[in-house]
Amino acid sequence: MLKQPILTAPHNCAECPIRHQAVCARCEPDELDALEEIKYYRSFEAGQTVVWSGDQMDFVGSVVSGIASLTQTMEDGRTQMVGLLLPSDFVGRPGRNGAAYDVVATTNLVMCCFRKKPFEQIMLETPHIAQRLLEMTLDELDAAREWMLVLGRKTAREKIASLLSIIARRDATLKPNDNPGTTVFDLPLTREAMADYLGLTLETVSRQMSALKRDGVIQLEGKRHVTVPDLIRLLEEAGDDTDGGVMA
Amino acid sequence: MLKQPILTAPHNCAECPIRHQAVCARCEPDELDALEEIKYYRSFEAGQTVVWSGDQMDFVGSVVSGIASLTQTMEDGRTQMVGLLLPSDFVGRPGRNGAAYDVVATTNLVMCCFRKKPFEQIMLETPHIAQRLLEMTLDELDAAREWMLVLGRKTAREKIASLLSIIARRDATLKPNDNPGTTVFDLPLTREAMADYLGLTLETVSRQMSALKRDGVIQLEGKRHVTVPDLIRLLEEAGDDTDGGVMA
DNA sequence: GGCCAACCTTGACCCAGATCAAGCGCGAAC
DNA sequence: GTTCGCGCTTGATCTGGGTCAAGGTTGGCC
Incomplete structure (x- = not known):
């Protein structure tokens, strides 16, 4: 079975309509306030590219509504989608520069973002956020590897x-x-x-x-x-x- | 290009012959001592299974020598290797129970392990270890997704x-x-x-x-x-x- | 040395899925 | 209402890689 991250009973990130399960699941009120400071929303039309592979990505965040996809493209145009981001899924690479693949809005898309630099700072001061992100990323890694079986053998x-x-x-x-x-x-x-x-x-x-x-x-x-x-x-x-x- | 984790100038984990780049890269001497306490070695013959998918995995660690592979198998026997672990690569899922896939010794294999429970405790007290593991895991995720392009389109x-x-x-x-x-x-x-x-x-x-x-x-x-x-x-x-x- | 068992190569054939091509259905624009 | 265009379906054909089968090579062991 595909081990997609399952929504656990999540903690709302202040008034954010989406539950940032990765980031906020275990935050105290004052920690949420700090996140609130660096939070903003972005909307995209279906088909728009959120970030291009290799470009600097100055935020991390979650999908609020709609669907985004992570896509890799070869020079000759062959493309492979390598991830599907549904509402509440986390995007971003704290501690890493640049996007590793195109992030594309597959439908109309709203994202809730945190500015990356200050987010990384908060992460340093709030160990359980890094812990939670690690767990999340391990789940994504499981899902990616499960998908490798689908691609390679099914x-x-x-x-x-x-x-x-x-x-x-x-x-x-x-x-x-x-x-x-x-x-x-x-x-x-x-x-x-x-x-x-x-x-x-x-x-x-x-x-x-x-x-x-x-x-x-x-x-x-x-x-x-x-x-x-x-x-x-x-x-x-x-x-x-x-x-x-x-x-x- | 495949973004395999590149060896950065690593810090030896005390006398460990292998550089635990993920764990020890930024550790202070006393932190290394704590890790030393819960460290042990395991050897495997080529072909031996280190852990079975779904089994409890009570350690995390690095490959010292030899090669291990992460393998997924369908009931009818079709198998897909989903990861290749070369010396210095990290194995394990801190904060997660059970293995998600078989870990198999592809050649004779020596691993340097840390007991999982105390390791997780150290991770709680040593934020930069979680940070480092997060970075590592993001790199592995990139590599896995790059491999999805290989499997799907090449x-x-x-x-x-x-x-x-x-x-x-x-x-x-x-x-x-x-x-x-x-x-x-x-x-x-x-x-x-x-x-x-x-x-x-x-x-x-x-x-x-x-x-x-x-x-x-x-x-x-x-x-x-x-x-x-x-x-x-x-x-x-x-x-x-x-x-x-x-x-x- | 000789035998055996992995491991690998090569050939012949076949089939799942790609490619090429034609046409359908339906919503938006006029 | 008509037209246009996009997303989808279906058919005909082609082909990359799978399958089946027959050796070849090499190294360990008696």
């Missing part, structure tokens, strides 16, 4: 099922689950973005989505609205061991 | 060239470089292990190695001893932008 159908599983899981943690087993969500990605994440072409994504629909693993209303009648079935299609899914 | 030939580039680079940092441009090293991996790392079959690895040899990109003496007459050429074959390699 078939196209398994790749699609894996992606749908992740989105279903992340979505389920945000919404009250009315009907356990069944999951309904809107795909926040175009077929092309899915292809970029899965190391496939958009045609293959489209074909496999049709196949999963034909075989009753998913239902589609329009192109984006997905119903998963049986999550276990979807996980089996993803080739993951099923226990993991049940446990998580 | 051809077999580019994959092989990418792997050889990494090993050449890591090796160059350990050995005095007599002849810049030319690099010589012993492949520490079997064809099968290379295949597991690259998401290929061992036959394809073998064919592409032969092809690179035929085309003069590499020379082979025996199966393992590799000479790279022109590193830039190899980097081009890897499909990386060449500047990165030169800059690094």
Whole structure:
């Protein structure tokens, strides 16, 4: 199972609408005040680039709403999405200069940012923030490595099922689950973005989505609205061991 | 270019033969003494498993000599190597329970370990250790994501060239470089292990190695001893932008 | 020295997924 | 309402790398 960071009961970062789980989860009120000082919001339109690979990145922060993706590109234009940032996910590299990959707004996007320099200072003075970020980063590393298995060894159908599983899981943690087993969500990605994440072409994504629909693993209303009648079935299609899914 | 953690001028962890760059890089003598208390060595034979995925991992540590690999396996036996640990690389998940993947000794292996519980305690009292580990983990995350591009979008030939580039680079940092441009090293991996790392079959690895040899990109003496007459050429074959390699 | 077992190479064939190409559906602009 | 364009689907064909199979090489062990 993909070990996406799961939302723990989070602490609101003062009045911030998004819970900075990484940063604020264990902060005292005065620490939150310090963070409040260096906090600001940024909005992006779908398709806009937040930072280019290699550019200086003068902030760290969290996604408030919308979706951002981390993308790597080769000179000849081949691209691979290396991370998907959903609301509450953390972006940034405290202690590191420059972005390692493009950060792109996949949908309209609002981010809550902290200026990097003073944030690093606060981190020095507030050890548990570094601790929390370390835990978060280890989780991201796990997720990235799990995704390496998807990219390196899974078939196209398994790749699609894996992606749908992740989105279903992340979505389920945000919404009250009315009907356990069944999951309904809107795909926040175009077929092309899915292809970029899965190391496939958009045609293959489209074909496999049709196949999963034909075989009753998913239902589609329009192109984006997905119903998963049986999550276990979807996980089996993803080739993951099923226990993991049940446990998580 | 793959952003493998580069060895910075490291601080020896007391008499430890290996430089724990992650842990000890900025430690004061008394901090090193505390680490010394909870330090021990472990040896493994090639092929032995250090920890199984999911098992409790009661230590963190560094590779002293030999190579360990992080491996994920599906029920049907498909495996994907998700990390390669060379001497001085750090293993472990402070603040996290259980291993997320198998850790396997690819060659004979010596590790220098710290007991996890007391290590975490030291980390709480020594903020710069957490900071340093965070930086390290961010670098590993970068490397993992760079590898996702390799797995998702590169051809077999580019994959092989990418792997050889990494090993050449890591090796160059350990050995005095007599002849810049030319690099010589012993492949520490079997064809099968290379295949597991690259998401290929061992036959394809073998064919592409032969092809690179035929085309003069590499020379082979025996199966393992590799000479790279022109590193830039190899980097081009890897499909990386060449500047990165030169800059690094 | 001779045998055996890993490890590796090479060939022949096949298939999953890429590529090329045509057309559909639907919302936005006029 | 018509047109345009984007996102998506589907079909036909091609091909890189997988699969299956047959040796070759090398080094350890008796």
